[in-house]
Amino acid sequence: MSSVLYDVPGPKARRVSLIASIVGALLILGLLAWIVMTLAQQGIFEARRWQIFTRADVWRLLGNGLGSTLSAAALAAVIAFPLGLLLCLLRISDAAAIRVPMRVILEFLRGMPVVLMMLFILLGFGTSAFIAVVAGLVLYNAAVFAEIIRAGIQSLPRGQREAGLAIGLTSYKSRMLIELPQAIRRMMPSLVAQMVVLLKDTSLGYIVAYGELLRAVQVMADFLGTQYLFPIFFVAAAIYIAINISVSRLAVWIERRGSKKAAGGTAKAEPDVLEAAAP
Amino acid sequence: MDVIIENLPLYWNGFLRTLFLSAVSGIFALILGTLLAAARVSPVAALRGFSTVYVEVLRNTPLTIAFFFAAVVLPRIGVKFEQFEIAAIIALSTYTAAFIAEAVRSGVNSVPVGQAEAARSIGMKFGQVLSLIILPQALRTVIPPLINILIALVKNSSVAGAFFVLELFGYGRQMANANGDAVIAVLLGTAFFYLLLTVPLGILANTVERKVAIAR
Numbered sequence: 001m002s003s004v005l006y007d008v009p010g011p012k013a014r015r016v017s018l019i020a021s022i023v024g025a026l027l028i029l030g031l032l033a034w035i036v037m038t039l040a041q042q043g044i045f046e047a048r049r050w051q052i053f054t055r056a057d058v059w060r061l062l063g064n065g066l067g068s069t070l071s072a073a074a075l076a077a078v079i080a081f082p083l084g085l086l087l088c089l090l091r092i093s094d095a096a097a098i099r100v101p102m103r104v105i106l107e108f109l110r111g112m113p114v115v116l117m118m119l120f121i122l123l124g125f126g127t128s129a130f131i132a133v134v135a136g137l138v139l140y141n142a143a144v145f146a147e148i149i150r151a152g153i154q155s156l157p158r159g160q161r162e163a164g165l166a167i168g169l170t171s172y173k174s175r176m177l178i179e180l181p182q183a184i185r186r187m188m189p190s191l192v193a194q195m196v197v198l199l200k201d202t203s204l205g206y207i208v209a210y211g212e213l214l215r216a217v218q219v220m221a222d223f224l225g226t227q228y229l230f231p232i233f234f235v236a237a238a239i240y241i242a243i244n245i246s247v248s249r250l251a252v253w254i255e256r257r258g259s260k261k262a263a264g265g266t267a268k269a270e271p272d273v274l275e276a277a278a279p
Numbered sequence: 280m281d282v283i284i285e286n287l288p289l290y291w292n293g294f295l296r297t298l299f300l301s302a303v304s305g306i307f308a309l310i311l312g313t314l315l316a317a318a319r320v321s322p323v324a325a326l327r328g329f330s331t332v333y334v335e336v337l338r339n340t341p342l343t344i345a346f347f348f349a350a351v352v353l354p355r356i357g358v359k360f361e362q363f364e365i366a367a368i369i370a371l372s373t374y375t376a377a378f379i380a381e382a383v384r385s386g387v388n389s390v391p392v393g394q395a396e397a398a399r400s401i402g403m404k405f406g407q408v409l410s411l412i413i414l415p416q417a418l419r420t421v422i423p424p425l426i427n428i429l430i431a432l433v434k435n436s437s438v439a440g441a442f443f444v445l446e447l448f449g450y451g452r453q454m455a456n457a458n459g460d461a462v463i464a465v466l467l468g469t470a471f472f473y474l475l476l477t478v479p480l481g482i483l484a485n486t487v488e489r490k491v492a493i494a495r
Contacts, residue, residue: 004396005399005405021323107481110477112473113438119448120467204342230356241339241344245339
C-alpha cells in the first residue's frame with residue numbers, strides 16, 4: 001500500500017529522501033547519544049554496576065521471577081480458554097434466560113480493569129497473590145475469548161448452522177461440530193494476540209505483590225542498593241519484551257499461514273475484534 | 280453500602296482524576312499515534328524504520344514496565360517530576376500511541392488503492408494525498424477500534440494507582456485498606472465508577488460502527 005501513496009521516486013526525490021533519511025537518522029542518533037550521555041553522567045555505565053550480572057544469585061532471582069510470570073500466564077491461559085468457550089456457548093444460547101444475564105456478566109468483566117479484579121480477589125477472598133493473579137487473568141481473558149469466538153461464529157455464513165440443523169443435528173451439536181471448529185480457526189490470530197495480552201498483563205501481579213519478574217527487580221534493587229536498579233530493570237525489561245515479541249511473531253506467522261491456506265477465502269479476522277483484543 | 284455513601288467524595292475525586300488522566304493521555308496518544316502512522320507509510324526510510332521499531336517495542340512492553348520506567352527509573356536517573364501524574368501521562372500516552380498507530384495504519388491500508396492513485400494522477404504530492412484523501416477516509420473507518428483503544432486506556436489508567444497517583448484505583452485500594460470489613464463493597468463501588476466510563480464508551484463504539492460503516 002505504501003508504494004501507492006507516492007510516485008516512484010525520481011533522482012531528485014531520491015536525493016531528498018536520502019538526505020531526509022540521513023537527517024532523521026542523525027536526529028535519532030543525537031537523541032540516543034543525549035540519553036546515553038545523561039545516563040553516563042549518572043554513572044550508569046560504570047562497570048561495577050553491571051558486575052552484579054556475574055553473580056549467579058542475581059540470575060537465579062531473575063529466573064525465579066520469570067518462572068513465576070510464565071507459570072501464572074500458562075495456568076491462566078489453560079483455564080481461560082475452555083472457560084471462554086463455555087461462556088461463549090452460554091452467550092449465544094437459544095434461551096434468552098441464559099443469553100441476557102450472560103451478556104451483562106461479560107460486559108461487566110470486560111469493562112473492569114484487570115488489576116482491580118486481582119485486588120478484589122486478593123482482599124475480598126483472602127487468597128494468595130498467585131491465585132489472585134491467575135483468577136483475575138482468567139476472568140478477564142475468558143470474557144474476551146468468549147467475545148472473540150462469538151464474533152468468529154457470527155462471521156460464518158448462516159448456511160452453516162442451517163445446514164447443520166437441516167441434517168438433524170441438535171443446536172448444541174451444530175455449534176460443537178460445525179460452527180466452533182470453523183470459528184476458532186478463523187479467529188486464531190486474535191486468540192493468539194489475546195494470549196500476548198494475557199502474558200503482558202501478568203506484570204500487573206507486581207501491583208498485588210505477586211513475586212513476578214518486575215517484583216524481583218524491585219526486591220533486588222531494595223536489597224542490593226538502588227544504584228543497581230537501572231541495570232537490573234534494563235535486563236528484566238529486555239527479557240519481557242523479547243518474550244512478547246516472539247509470541248507476537250508467532251501470531252503473525254499463524255495469520256499468514258491461515259490466510260495462505262484459505263486462499264481466496266476470508267481467513268482474516270474482523271478488524272475491530274483484532275483491535276479490541278490488542279491493548 | 281454505607282461505606283460507599285460515606286466515601287462518595289473520595290470516589291468522585293478518584294473518578295475525576297481517572298477521567299483527567301484518560302482524557303489528557305488519550306489526546307496525546309491520538310496525536311502521537313497518527314504521526315507515527317503517517318511516518319510508517321512515508322517515503323523517508325528513517326521515519327519508517329523509527330515508527331516500526333517504536334510500535335513493535337511499545338506494543339510488546341507490559342504497561343507495568345512502562346509505568347515502572349516512568350515513575351521509578353526516570354526519577355532515579357535524573358528526570359524529576361513535580362507530580363507523578365506527569366509520569367503516568369507519559370507512560371499511558373506513549374504506550375497507547377503504539378496501538379493507535381497500528382489502528383490508523385490498518386485504516387490507511389483499508390482505503391482502496393484507486394483513491395491514492397486518483398489523487399496522485401491529478402498531481403497531488405505525498406503530504407496532500409495523505410492529509411486530504413487517505414487519512415480522512417482512514418480515520419473514519421478506524422473510529423470504532425480507536426474507541427476500543429480508548430476504553431482500554433481508561434482501564435489501563437488504573438495502573439497509575441499503583442504508582443503514586445491517587446485516581447479511582449488508588450483511592451479504591453486506600454479505602455479497601457481503611458475499611459477491612461467492607462472490602463467487597465468498596466471495590467464493587469470502584470468497579471461501578473469504571474463501568475460508568477467504559478460501558479457508555481462501548482455502546483458509543485457499537486453505534487458509531489453501525490453509523491460510519493461505509494458501503495464499498
